[in-house]
Amino acid sequence: MKRLINVAVLVSGGGTNLQAIIDYAAEGNLKSGNLVKVISSKEGAYALERAKSVDVKTAVVTRKGKTQEEFESGLIKELEECNAEVIVLAGFMCILSKDFTDRYKDRIINVHPSLIPSFCGEGFYGLKVHEAALAYGVKVTGATVHFVNEIPDGGKIIMQRAVKIKENDTPEALQKRVMEQAEWKILPTSLEQVCKSLLKGE
């Protein structure tokens, strides 16, 4: 059987980006990777239901009341248990330390809902990113998939896709369009690209 890269997805919320990966895999397009576990930083996140519905293992590792080190050792335990080789941050709302990102160097990818280097870094997450884009008055925004290093949203860019801003756009409408037109497309394809290139390097 063809060797596949073990992929774990880290989530904190609804998990529509996780769903995009699940659908991409179901369509037979994730040819170099296999989704082995979904880990949520939030108890009861809907993303966990999405994973369970396709029989993917789930775990919850919360951040609250823990040191960064304790939180990350909880994550590492779950990742090692399933031999994760690539980690996808799909709406994962926790910052990771240099120790963690070094451990999985060039093996963690994140989707961010803007064209980095605009509207990114600490404090820019979820709807806030779209509010900032509209407040600034940019005419084009989009999404970026990048490798994760110790600088929030600072790692090497893998893929970007632009989305036009409409007149009278709201943060919610823009968020939905950026997801549909950009995030849900470039995240799964970037994941396949990263897994494929890891296999090629073996």
Ligand code: GAR
């Ligand atoms: C997505 O728009 C994702 O790009 C963003 O949160 C949303 C999660 O939605 N992530 C960040 O802002 C990270 N900085 P989802 O749970 O439905 O995939």
